[in-house]
Structures are given as structure tokens and as C-alpha cells.
Amino acid sequence: MSFDAALLKKDFPLLQRIINDKPLVYLDSANTSQKPQQVIDSMSHFMETSYAPINRSAYQLAAESTDAFENARSMCRTFINAPHTNEIIFTKNTTEALNLVAQSWGGANLRAGDVVVLTHMEHHANIVPWHMLVQSHGIQLRWVPLTSDGQLDLTNLDELLKGAKIFSFTAMSNVLGTLTPVKQLCAAAHGAGAIAVVDGCQYVPHNVTDVIAWDADFLTFSSHKMCGPSGIGVLWGREELLNAMPPFMGGGNMIGDVRLDGFTCAELPAKFEAGTPPITEVIGLGAAISYLTAIGMDNIRQHEKETITYALSALNERYGKDITIHGPTDPEVRGTALSFKFKDVHPHDLSQVLDQSNICVRAGHHCAKPLMRLLGANATARASFYLYNSLDDVDALVNALEGAGDLFSL
Amino acid sequence: MPGLEDLYREIILDHYRTPRNRGELAPPAVKAEGHNPLCGDEIQVYIDVADGIVRDVKISGQGCSISQSSASMMSAAVKGKSIDDIRNLVRRFKHMMSIEEEGNDSPIDESQSLGDLEALQGVVKFPVRIKCAVLSWNTLLDALNNA
Structure with missing residues (x-):
């Protein structure tokens, strides 16, 4: 079956919400996922x-x-x-x-x-x-x-x-x-x-x-x-x-x-x-x-592998040394939770800037404080993708990060 | 929806980039630690109290621009003030953040200017960030209670 995330997104009423004239980009599914009409x-x-x-x-x-x-x-x-x-x-x-x-x-x-x-x-x-x-x-x-x-x-x-x-x-x-x-x-x-x-x-x-x-x-x-x-x-x-x-x-x-x-x-x-x-x-x-x-769990995994592959390369290509992505670089051994550090911007501030574009990411310790200490961070920003996230959602994240660094540059 | 400019006023970013009174004080100065369990931010407030006056204050720890700038402004505002004046200031600041002291209906003394702290009033429009702004103030109260 051909996988169409944009089509699947239509199954999710909440993801149709427009806030301040802009669509919602929900990138917090590792926290909790949205619900399709079928479940509701x-x-x-x-x-x-x-x-x-x-x-x-x-x-x-x-x-x-x-x-x-x-x-x-x-x-x-x-x-x-x-x-x-x-x-x-x-x-x-x-x-x-x-x-x-x-x-x-x-x-x-x-x-x-x-x-x-x-x-x-x-x-x-x-x-x-x-x-x-x-x-x-x-x-x-x-x-x-x-x-x-x-x-x-x-x-x-x-x-x-x-x-x-x-x-x-x-x-x-x-x-x-x-x-x-x-x-x-x-x-x-x-x-x-x-x-x-x-x-x-x-x-x-x-x-x-x-x-x-x-x-x-x-x-x-x-x-x-x-x-x-x-x-x-x-x-x-x-x-x-x-x-x-x-x-x-x-x-x-x-x-x-x-x-x-x-x-x-x-x-x-x-x-x-x-x-x-x-x-x-x-x-x-x-x-x-x-x-x-x-939909098929194997299809979902395949879609997410493509999404994370695209996200890793898009973020690294655009921001180079300004972004540090935690975790494995090989999409074969990683799912779609993507924690990152962007310049010196605190994750809370980053999340606030992204929220202006209705981009929902998690900022915090992710209920994993021992791991955060190992990473040397009190907090990270985390984007996480699911079956309803298309590559357009990745692009929205990549584009919205622009400018955050300037606002908070030390 | 309020814009970023309501939150990130230039004076806030200035305190964030150039925090005042960073550092530590050795005992017998009082140290208090505060945590924001939601985001993992940590802050340490040190105060040196003599004759009911906070002679010196230092701040250490990590946090977002709101928590760091609020701590910096707080340190500048309380240094050299009496404990009574500081307690009133804490109450005023929390009132500005829409946090009222339970069971205390006495009028708040608003005779003194809040100065730079006024810049933080935009935080109220972003309820999630109020906890960031008051973290250092609650930690200061802990330090005062132990002084």
C-alpha cells in the first residue's frame, strides 16, 4: 500500500485545527498521540x-x-x-x-x-x-x-x-x-x-x-x-x-x-x-x-524511517554546527524521537518560539533525568513524529528554527 | 495570541545575556536550592544577612531566559534591602504573576517602583512560563526562612 501521511492526517480531527490562521504541526507524539475519528x-x-x-x-x-x-x-x-x-x-x-x-x-x-x-x-x-x-x-x-x-x-x-x-x-x-x-x-x-x-x-x-x-x-x-x-x-x-x-x-x-x-x-x-x-x-x-x-505497522515503521532520515539530513544540512542531535545517526536503529540542542537556546525558549508557528514540541527532561545528566543537559527540545506527520511537518520545524538563534544569542 | 515581543522584552534578554550577581557565597551565607520539576531547571540562591538586611546575594544554576533573567533582576532588586521590604517585594512580584498568598488579605505596599521587574509582566500572558519566572523568588523565600 502506498503510504500517504497527509491523507491519514485527515482522520485526526484535532490536527485540522487552525490556530491564529495557521495549521497545527503536532510533533509531540512520543509524549502522547492524537486520536483518529475511528477511535473517537x-x-x-x-x-x-x-x-x-x-x-x-x-x-x-x-x-x-x-x-x-x-x-x-x-x-x-x-x-x-x-x-x-x-x-x-x-x-x-x-x-x-x-x-x-x-x-x-x-x-x-x-x-x-x-x-x-x-x-x-x-x-x-x-x-x-x-x-x-x-x-x-x-x-x-x-x-x-x-x-x-x-x-x-x-x-x-x-x-x-x-x-x-x-x-x-x-x-x-x-x-x-x-x-x-x-x-x-x-x-x-x-x-x-x-x-x-x-x-x-x-x-x-x-x-x-x-x-x-x-x-x-x-x-x-x-x-x-x-x-x-x-x-x-x-x-x-x-x-x-x-x-x-x-x-x-x-x-x-x-x-x-x-x-x-x-x-x-x-x-x-x-x-x-x-x-x-x-x-x-x-x-x-x-x-x-x-x-x-x-494501515500496517510495517508501513508505519517504513514511513517513520523515511521521516527521520529526512529530518536528520534537513536539520544537519541547514544548521550544521548550530544543532546537536542526540542519539544514533543511523535510521535503522532509531525511531522518531528526535532530541536536539540548538545553539545556546534553552529548550523552553525554543519551544516558545516554535509555538508561534503552532509547532508543538516537548521541552524538558522527558522524565529521564539520569539520561539528561549523562547528556550534560537539564533539558532538551524533542520533536517526535508519527504516522500523521508528513515531510511538510519536518520542513515547518526546520524553517521555524531560523531566527530562534538570533533572538537568544549570548 | 500574544506575540513573542510581549514576553522577550529587550531588558529581559539583557539580563539573560548579562546576568547580575552570578556566583556563590561561602557559609555563613544561607544557601537555598530550587527546582522546576517540569523542565529540570535548577537554581541556587545565596544570601548574606546581617541586622535584618540582605547585604549580598548571588545566583547560580541553569535555566531558560525567563527564569535566568527573573533571577538576575531579583538579585539586583533585593541587594541591600531589609527582609521586610524584600518579603513585600516577593509578594508584589508574585501578585504581578497572578499568584496570591493564601489567607493574606492585607493590602500590598506598592509605593516602591518595581523597576526592571516591570518588564516581566508580559509573562502572565504565557501561563506555562509563570513557574519559570517565580522559581528564583520562591527559592529566595526559602533562603530568607532559613536566615
Whole structure:
């Protein structure tokens, strides 16, 4: 299929907005993505026709609602090629999914002195839950360093993994754009007897995901970064691991039985889904998966590879030494998150200037402060592209940077 | 939509390019640190207080043009002033930023000129940047509370 980002953009009502007589150039999809009409309609339609409690009422409407909800779970399974549908656990987002793994698997299996290995390019959601286990359980953290071009430095990986219980890493850096060698990292973790936790919140929205091919143990991702609504995310885990884990939160839906002197857990996936979930949001996530699948994840990745290739060369050609782009230069190993330093202009000021042209970029530490310290910056500006960004959007960014340097030259 | 010229007045850019009172003061000067958790900006304010007067003030840290120029102007405005006058000035400045002190309905003394600080009033039109402008002022309050 021929990929036409400008045509796809028409599916996104918000991207049609005109502000101060200028079109919107949304380059902040690594932060959160916009929503196509198909997703918006699916959620409205569900609330207008089929909204009802799931899993707990006998009437027909509740059965319809439950079917739609479970159908979305099944779509999630297909989307990441998971072996079993009951391995798909709905969470609030990636952050909650990683906390679930840390608190439940980590809490039950880690003892003082046990080692968890992370990388230097993780965002806070894959750092702080493990720091919390350092405080509560006395575990140790080890960190995979980075190469000068922002890839993982795997020279001493086997040494770092020696004796480790968990290796938790991102499949794509939200700051550097780096795509990590997930399959190789999973194999290295298993070789050392550790389980492999893959943070897919940046990767899954943009690429074909196959947890079987990766041989991963856990995967996390968020709906809101992949054209779906906020408030819903996914934890996938191997059935035998999930079955052996204690529950994360207690409440309705996650129980087998409750007595005055205790409780038993429900089977998967309900065991990890306490309380009424965001039902409509799950329907929206299902619609987002339908939307992305119809376009084709391989087509989206191909489009984004072309976009980042063009952006890297356009920015470097126009601005040369005035711009420093962080992360790998090879589009084969990077996604579309593009963090950069422009002259001496502080990212906040840069973002303010770009906002005059309705260009939305993120300025800040990207919830990855350890990585920012490594880059020697308090903040960077980050443009990130998605399926609805055409090369015209790249040109808009390149052109709008002109002048920012003059205003703030020291 | 307000234009960039409302925000980036020449006097602001001057303080940004040529910040006043940069540096550090050794103890017994009081040091306070401020962070903007949204953007990672960090600032350190040092004050040397004697007989209720801020004799000297220094600023270190990193930030955007608004946070840096606001810190620079603040340092120039408070140096040599009494703690009471400075607390009033902080309240006035935050009032200009649309931030009111909760539970304090007493009238604000507006007899003294704000001087260069007036240039920052355009920040109010850019609500996201108010936090940048008040970072150094809140940090100064922390330092005063510890002096």
C-alpha cells in the first residue's frame, strides 16, 4: 500500500485545527498521540449503545459490553503476538504495568542483595519502581552504559547480568530515539538466569511487535501513545510467571472467594484487574489497534524511517554546527524521537518560539533525568513524529528554527 | 495570541545575556536550592544577612531566559534591602504573576517602583512560563526562612 501521511492526517480531527490562521504541526507524539475519528467514534458509539458493567451482570446489555471488552483484549494479544489472551492484563498505563511487575514479581522474588539490571536510557517509570525495591527490599541496581552515539554499550553485558534476577529495559528510548536489540537482550537475560522485562511504550506504537520472536517475559505499553485514549495500558506476561505472582491490588473482580478470614484470587487476567476498569477506554484501545493494523505497522515503521532520515539530513544540512542531535545517526536503529540542542537556546525558549508557528514540541527532561545528566543537559527540545506527520511537518520545524538563534544569542 | 515581543522584552534578554550577581557565597551565607520539576531547571540562591538586611546575594544554576533573567533582576532588586521590604517585594512580584498568598488579605505596599521587574509582566500572558519566572523568588523565600 502506498503510504500517504497527509491523507491519514485527515482522520485526526484535532490536527485540522487552525490556530491564529495557521495549521497545527503536532510533533509531540512520543509524549502522547492524537486520536483518529475511528477511535473517537468507537468510544462514543459504545457509550451510546452498549455501555454496561462487565463480568458481573446477567442481562443482555452487560453481556454485550463484556464481549466488546474481551474482544479488545483478544486484539491486544494478536497485536503483540502473545501466546494467550489471558496473559493480557489491562493497567492504567505503562507506568502502572511496570510498577505491577516490580511490586508483585519483584516483591515476591527479590531479597536483599539481589540484582536488577536497568539501562542508562530508561525513563522514570522504569527506574523509580526499582528504586522503591532498593528501599523496601535492599536490592541492588546495575546499569548498562551507553555508547557515544546513544546506543546501549553491550561490551560488559554478561558481566553486568551475572547473578541478576531481572533485566528491565526499553525497546526504544524516548529521548534518544534508539531502538535497542530486544531479542539479543532477552537472550542475554535468560542466559544469566534473569527474566526480561521489555518497556514497549515508545516502541509498540510504531513497530511490529512479536513477544514470541523476542522471547520476552513481560512487555508493557500505553494506549495513549498509539492513537488510543489515555487511562489504559497493557501488561503482557508469560502465563506461568503471572500465575505464580501474588496479586497487585485487591478489590472486586480479582477475587475467587472472600471470607472474613481471607480471600482467594481469580484466574488470569482478572487476578490483576481489581475494580471496575476503564471500560470505554479499552474499547477505544481496540479501535486504535484496528486502525493501526489496517494501515500496517510495517508501513508505519517504513514511513517513520523515511521521516527521520529526512529530518536528520534537513536539520544537519541547514544548521550544521548550530544543532546537536542526540542519539544514533543511523535510521535503522532509531525511531522518531528526535532530541536536539540548538545553539545556546534553552529548550523552553525554543519551544516558545516554535509555538508561534503552532509547532508543538516537548521541552524538558522527558522524565529521564539520569539520561539528561549523562547528556550534560537539564533539558532538551524533542520533536517526535508519527504516522500523521508528513515531510511538510519536518520542513515547518526546520524553517521555524531560523531566527530562534538570533533572538537568544549570548 | 500574544506575540513573542510581549514576553522577550529587550531588558529581559539583557539580563539573560548579562546576568547580575552570578556566583556563590561561602557559609555563613544561607544557601537555598530550587527546582522546576517540569523542565529540570535548577537554581541556587545565596544570601548574606546581617541586622535584618540582605547585604549580598548571588545566583547560580541553569535555566531558560525567563527564569535566568527573573533571577538576575531579583538579585539586583533585593541587594541591600531589609527582609521586610524584600518579603513585600516577593509578594508584589508574585501578585504581578497572578499568584496570591493564601489567607493574606492585607493590602500590598506598592509605593516602591518595581523597576526592571516591570518588564516581566508580559509573562502572565504565557501561563506555562509563570513557574519559570517565580522559581528564583520562591527559592529566595526559602533562603530568607532559613536566615
